[in-house]
Amino acid sequence: MSMYTATFYDASGQIVGVMSGPRESVEATALVTGNPFVVGEGDPDRQYVLEGALVPRPELPATLAGRTLSGLPVPCIIRIGDVDYPYAEPVVELEFSHPGIFQVSIEAWPYLNKEFTVENPAL
Secondary structure, three states, X not given: OOOEEEEEXXXXXXXXXXXEEOHHHXXXXXXXXXOOEEEOOOOOXXXXXXXXXXXXXXXXXXXXXXXXXXXXXXXXXXXXXXXXXEEOOOEXXXXXXXXXXXXXEEEOOOOOOEEEEEEEOOO
């Protein structure tokens, strides 16, 4: 019995699991979970499934100038520290309640997450 590696994905193409085993087991898992699969071992941090094939996740196009983020995919999540801010505009001016250095990350499927370091100087 030959081993078979498959990558399961959801309706958005996001990888939800990778399995190796006999083809019959892979097919049975797909029936039970309701998730389709493609042949091969996918990396959920770097790939997704598009039109039945594993493809690289694209770079997120956002840029930072001062405290202005632009080129944001709509919608996206802006994470500052441990707090998520859903956002639906392509540009945002970041505001902070106190001085410091902040880690800001942007998440928007299927793009790779992107991180910025933002300094909010004391007045």
